[in-house]
Amino acid sequence: MHIPDGYLGPSTCGVFYALMFPVWTIASKVVKKTLKVKQVPILAIGAAFSFVIMMFNIPIPGGTTGHAVGGVLVAILLGPAAACIAITVALVIQALLFGDGGITAIGANCFNMAFVLPFAGYYIYKAVSYKASINSPRRIFAAGLAGYAGINIAAFLAGVEFGVQPLLHHTASGQALYCPYGLNVAVPVMLGEHLLIFGWVEAIVTALVIKYLQKHSPELLTEGRKD
Amino acid sequence: MKIISKLWIFIGVLIVLSPLGLLLPAHFKAGAAWGEWGADEMRQLVGYIPNGLKKLSSLWSAPIPDYAFRGWEEKGLPFLSFSYIVSAVIGTLICAATILLLGKFLSKKRNL
Numbered sequence: 246m247h248i249p250d251g252y253l254g255p256s257t258c259g260v261f262y263a264l265m266f267p268v269w270t271i272a273s274k275v276v277k278k279t280l281k282v283k284q285v286p287i288l289a290i291g292a293a294f295s296f297v298i299m300m301f302n303i304p305i306p307g308g309t310t311g312h313a314v315g316g317v318l319v320a321i322l323l324g325p326a327a328a329c330i331a332i333t334v335a336l337v338i339q340a341l342l343f344g345d346g347g348i349t350a351i352g353a354n355c356f357n358m359a360f361v362l363p364f365a366g367y368y369i370y371k372a373v374s375y376k377a378s379i380n381s382p383r384r385i386f387a388a389g390l391a392g393y394a395g396i397n398i399a400a401f402l403a404g405v406e407f408g409v410q411p412l413l414h415h416t417a418s419g420q421a422l423y424c425p426y427g428l429n430v431a432v433p434v435m436l437g438e439h440l441l442i443f444g445w446v447e448a449i450v451t452a453l454v455i456k457y458l459q460k461h462s463p464e465l466l467t468e469g470r471k472d
Numbered sequence: 473m474k475i476i477s478k479l480w481i482f483i484g485v486l487i488v489l490s491p492l493g494l495l496l497p498a499h500f501k502a503g504a505a506w507g508e509w510g511a512d513e514m515r516q517l518v519g520y521i522p523n524g525l526k527k528l529s530s531l532w533s534a535p536i537p538d539y540a541f542r543g544w545e546e547k548g549l550p551f552l553s554f555s556y557i558v559s560a561v562i563g564t565l566i567c568a569a570t571i572l573l574l575g576k577f578l579s580k581k582r583n584l
Binding site: 345348 | 475476478479480482483486487489490492493494496497499500501502503504505506507508514517518520522523524525526527528529531532533534535536537538539556559560562563564565566567568569570571572574575577578
């Protein structure tokens with residue numbers, strides 16, 4: 246889901262940077278207000294976790310690959326604003342150091358994976374785990390569902406961003422200037438592969454870690470929460 | 473053991489296992505992620521390289537492109553796995569260090 250340089254036209258890149266600046270500003274303010282000093286090391290691990298989990302490319306035999314993002318998990322533990330900051334850090338480092346995701350597409354990639362994914366996942370988790378006790382199995386289910394939904398919404402958005410490019414930018418003869426695949430291809434492919442495969446990876450990872458923490462460190466599931 | 477240490481061990485295990493993200497796609501002959509093709513793959517897929525893509529795709533040259541050391545791309549999977557692990561170590565450490573540094577500005581002492 247890391248859109249590279251050259252797949253999105255300048256206008257799309259600009260729009261998403263413009264959308265993300267206020268998101269980053271507000272997220273920083275929220276984190277400054279709510280994050281406790283002792284939660285900072287956990288957030289650091291959250292960013293590291295998101296970075297490394299995205300390196301686990303899962304193959305569709307003979308086809309393409311994809312991966313989990315880990316962002317919903319970070320959002321459940323530390324709140325969506327803190328997750329937004331952590332995933333942004335991971336995505337920026339991936340783009341700058343490892344060429345994974347484009348420099349021009351950092352705005353769009355962060356919009357999908359660092360903003361919509363953790364926020365959507367977080368509120369789904371909150372809704373489904375509403376009034377569930379800390380060790381309730383419903384929290385594990387809520388975490389899995391939130392991971393699955395979060396990454397699929399992000400994948401859908403990436404598909405739309407890819408897919409509108411041929412409409413926005415083409416030569417007089419109809420050749421695409423950036424991503425050559427339209428909405429009719431990009432959206433079903435991006436959404437389909439995540440609904441069928443990669444979404445389940447995000448769901449399982451999120452649910453298993455929450456299950457582990459329920460048993461071994463339940464305070465992580467309660468701290469800093471205004472339930 | 474403190475949960476922070478346990479979580480770091482978990483990250484360490486993921487780092488050691490990370491080459492699976494390279495070896496499994498190679499084993500199952502899976503190509504690039506959808507929408508993340510290089511220029512040559514793009515030409516094979518649609519018959520041409522979109523003009524804007526050609527210009528923008530070389531905009532940035534990352535120091536460790538695709539988690540592989542420069543010049544090691546053709547050295548085979550064991551070398552690529554090694555550079556994948558080193559990349560994971562570098563990446564996770566820089567991520568964590570950045571957050572710890574940001575944390576100095578973003579968290580308030582009163583929120584202990």
